[in-house]
Amino acid sequence: MSIRLHDIAHCRAGDKGNTSTLSVFAYDPAHYPLLCRELTAEAVKAHLFRNVQGDVTRYEMPNVDALQFVCRQALHSGVTTSLTIDPHGKCLSSELLEMQIPASRV
Amino acid sequence: MVRIGCGAGFGGDRLEPAVRLLEDGALDYLVLECLAERTIGLGQKRRLHDPASGYDPLLERRMRPLLPLLKEKGTRIVTNMGSANPLAAGRKIARLAGELGIDITVAVVTGDDVLSVLDPEAPSMEDGRPLSSYGRILSANAYLGADAILPALQSGADVVITGRVADPSLVVAPLAHHFGWDLGDADRIGQGTVVGHLLECAGQITGGYFADPGRKDVPGLADLGFPFADVDADGNCVLSKVAGTGGLITAATVKEQLLYEVTDPTGYVTPDVIADFRSVRIAPLSPDRVEVSGGTGRIWPDTLKVSVGYHAGYVGEGEISYAGANALTRARLAGEALHARLASQFPELRVECLGGDSFRYGFLEGQEPTREYRLRIVGRAQSRETAEEIGREVEALLTNGPAGGGGARKYVQETVGIVSALLSRTKIEAQLTVMRSAS
Numbered sequence: 088m089s090i091r092l093h094d095i096a097h098c099r100a101g102d103k104g105n106t107s108t109l110s111v112f113a114y115d116p117a118h119y120p121l122l123c124r125e126l127t128a129e130a131v132k133a134h135l136f137r138n139v140q141g142d143v144t145r146y147e148m149p150n151v152d153a154l155q156f157v158c159r160q161a162l163h164s165g166v167t168t169s170l171t172i173d174p175h176g177k178c179l180s181s182e183l184l185e186m187q188i189p190a191s192r193v
Numbered sequence: 194m195v196r197i198g199c200g201a202g203f204g205g206d207r208l209e210p211a212v213r214l215l216e217d218g219a220l221d222y223l224v225l226e227c228l229a230e231r232t233i234g235l236g237q238k239r240r241l242h243d244p245a246s247g248y249d250p251l252l253e254r255r256m257r258p259l260l261p262l263l264k265e266k267g268t269r270i271v272t273n274m275g276s277a278n279p280l281a282a283g284r285k286i287a288r289l290a291g292e293l294g295i296d297i298t299v300a301v302v303t304g305d306d307v308l309s310v311l312d313p314e315a316p317s318m319e320d321g322r323p324l325s326s327y328g329r330i331l332s333a334n335a336y337l338g339a340d341a342i343l344p345a346l347q348s349g350a351d352v353v354i355t356g357r358v359a360d361p362s363l364v365v366a367p368l369a370h371h372f373g374w375d376l377g378d379a380d381r382i383g384q385g386t387v388v389g390h391l392l393e394c395a396g397q398i399t400g401g402y403f404a405d406p407g408r409k410d411v412p413g414l415a416d417l418g419f420p421f422a423d424v425d426a427d428g429n430c431v432l433s434k435v436a437g438t439g440g441l442i443t444a445a446t447v448k449e450q451l452l453y454e455v456t457d458p459t460g461y462v463t464p465d466v467i468a469d470f471r472s473v474r475i476a477p478l479s480p481d482r483v484e485v486s487g488g489t490g491r492i493w494p495d496t497l498k499v500s501v502g503y504h505a506g507y508v509g510e511g512e513i514s515y516a517g518a519n520a521l522t523r524a525r526l527a528g529e530a531l532h533a534r535l536a537s538q539f540p541e542l543r544v545e546c547l548g549g550d551s552f553r554y555g556f557l558e559g560q561e562p563t564r565e566y567r568l569r570i571v572g573r574a575q576s577r578e579t580a581e582e583i584g585r586e587v588e589a590l591l592t593n594g595p596a597g598g599g600g601a602r603k604y605v606q607e608t609v610g611i612v613s614a615l616l617s618r619t620k621i622e623a624q625l626t627v628m629r630s631a632s
Binding site: 093097099101102103104105106108110112114146148150151152153155157165166167168170171172181 | 230231319402403405408409445448449450451452453454455456457458459470471472473474475487505508541543545547569571572573608609610611613
């Protein structure tokens with residue numbers, strides 16, 4: 088059994104060059120420890136493997152119930168030169184929210 | 194207390210919200226952030242053809258409804274719409290004000306253009322390759338900070354117009370000016386930078402880029418209002434928007450914007466400070482009013498980031514739709530035919546099937562077919578003429594492709610790539626030019 092990340096978190100995508108930033112926020116602060124446990128940098132990279140080619144760094148921001156993922160080489164060469172339909176990687180936020188989290192831990 | 198509003202968050206932003214903000218927001222300052230990274234490179238090219246151009250193409254449309262309200266409302270504008278030619282932008286505004294019979298002064302900040310002092314063989318921040326190896330360099334603009342904008346505010350000008358400056362500095366400068374802040378007071382400038390960072394994308398903190406129906410509902414999205422901040426002498430602020438406008442400001446919209454595009458929340462580097470967001474506190478006070486405090490910082494960096502624009506060729510693109518029976522198979526056949534016809538001319542060619550799973554998978558594979566697909570093909574070329582071949586081939590599918598292709602569209606765009614470098618502050622000198630409208 089698992090639940091979709093979308094049910095407990097919201098996300099905003101940003102871009103800098105060929106780097107995508109994905110900010111994940113718990114709707115309920117009580118779920119923040121669960122996010123910290125399940126949403127590792129490795130798990131995010133694995134889920135977004137089609138786009139994220141480089142390293143993923145995770146910052147814990149408990150002051151805003153958030154995890155900040157900084158994904159390198161994630162935008163097919165970057166905003167100004169990428170040929171993809173979404174050079175900014177705006178769609179990656181909702182893409183990440185499709186991730187499944189083990190439900191037994193919720 | 195000082196009130197700063199943000200009336201534009203990017204070059205193509207909507208025009209009306211800024212007018213509403215100026216009319217009903219009781220603002221001291223209205224900031225208009227309009228400069229994307231590649232915009233300057235394109236502006237620089239326009240300027241080569243016409244020395245009086247190169248500033249933001251929407252400058253006149255944006256300023257015309259705002260200028261008549263400035264004196265009446267006691268509001269000053271700070272904007273980076275100068276783009277690749279701030280002096281010409283300043284003259285344009287002064288002339289426009291003259292035509293409208295408005296007596297104002299315009300202060301122009303220059304010095305961000307460092308093309309003549311930048312070493313083209315300097316390593317890029319991205320991968321260390323020399324800047325010149327990316328392509329023909331079109332522009333090089335340093336991110337100036339609040340220190341460059343401050344003299345313009347001290348001149349008393351009604352409108353301050355700049356080229357490339359760091360976005361949060363458009364807010365930090367009025368704060369430092371109003372409260373007489375020492376720019377070396379890193380914690381205060383750090384919190385001021387938090388305020389600037391939160392405001393700089395305008396509608397993105399009032400419910401834009403946020404709505405997810407059923408999960409994050411936004412009332413009145415169509416009439417999205419833009420934000421302002423009431424800031425105290427320590428930089429603590431209350432974010433809000435004009436009553437009666439659409440959208441919302443909540444802890445969630447503020448949190449999302451706090452981390453937006455931040456690649457290191459422990460050290461967000463601007464020309465003014467290295468800001469630390471780890472102790473920022475976000476506290477909702479009442480509907481559409483959120484208090485933000487606690488930002489800190491470390492002293493500003495010795496180098497400034499330079500955004501270098503280079504010619505990255507032309508991108509040709511075409512799209513065509515297939516719907517109904519066997520839509521997927523026909524779209525795929527069209528993609529294969531296009532690839533066969535174009536691959537020899539385009540080393541970089543991409544075929545996607547929109548409506549399938551294009552964003553994740555590239556060309557659709559092993560998925561349940563739906564009823565409608567839009568085939569997209571895109572490639573890069575050195576000349577406009579070659580890039581146009583792509584659209585021509587897509588259009589030619591109408592009579593040379595699978596059955597029932599419709600809605601062919603074609604586009605060609607000149608592209609400016611962006612790469613970054615660091616430059617010592619000692620090589621950069623900001624200048625101020627003050628002009629008066631001819632009334």
